[in-house]
Amino acid sequence: MANEQERLQKVIAQSGVTSRRKAEKLIEEGKVKVNGQVVTTLGTKVSSDDKVEVNGVPLEKEEPVYYLLYKPRGVISSVKDDKNRKVVTDYLPEIEQRVFPIGRLDYDTSGLLLLTNDGDFANLLMHPKHKIDKVYVAKTKGIPDKEALRQMKKGIVSEGERLRASYVKILSTDAKKNTAIVKIVLHEGKNRHIRRMMEALQYPVDKLKREEYAFLNLHGLNAGEWRELTPHEVKKLRTLAEENVK
Missing domain, CATH: 3.30.70.580 (Pseudouridine synthase I, catalytic domain, N-terminal subdomain)
Known part of the structure; x- marks a missing residue:
């Protein structure tokens, strides 16, 4: 239906401009216009006949990719x-x-x-x-012991945030270089999550790669x-x- 209405933030998100959460912020900041009028109320509904602008740029519906x-x-x-x-x-x-x-x-x-x-x-x-597995492989300076692995799964507080891993396994070690290759599975991803966690345990990360997502x-x-x-x-x-x- 041409006149079917949807929430403004959803329409902005579907256009590919930004995520819905950021769209809500743009609306609250007065950066969104509907038919030439600034709209700051979240939940405002619009139809395909309405002209929506974000930061002065008209929305164009894109096919999702x-x-x-x-x-x-x-x-x-x-x-x-x-x-x-x-x-x-x-x-x-x-x-x-x-x-x-x-x-x-x-x-x-x-x-x-x-x-x-x-x-x-x-x-x-x-x-x-969401609890979607995100699998990382880290090269650490130092070889984490069993207590460190246990702490990673239990959770470590860093900068007021609890950082934890859902799964941890040492894949290999190099005693001469004092390094280890560690598989780490996260369900959430906070800023510098693994690096901060390993630094707190005094096994800083030298290299980090996300190998799988779900x-x-x-x-x-x-x-x-x-x-x-x-x-x-x-x-x-x-x-x-x-x-x-x-």
């Missing part, structure tokens, strides 16, 4: 950077849609990162209760390469996240 990128180290998980550093969207220059990363990987962390222009999908996967992996890709997710993969991710937040 979903990509998997092998993010290299030394790249910002953002669509732009005020210091002019390389950002993840620089690796998808031929993509016409305005995609953004789902969550983030730290500047010095490489690995699997999802990008989309579907704000609802992004919010669903980033829901704090059932997705990096097979067939080199750093800087990407592929489009299949419709089946998108549906499976959505179903997995929805099941976890019920």
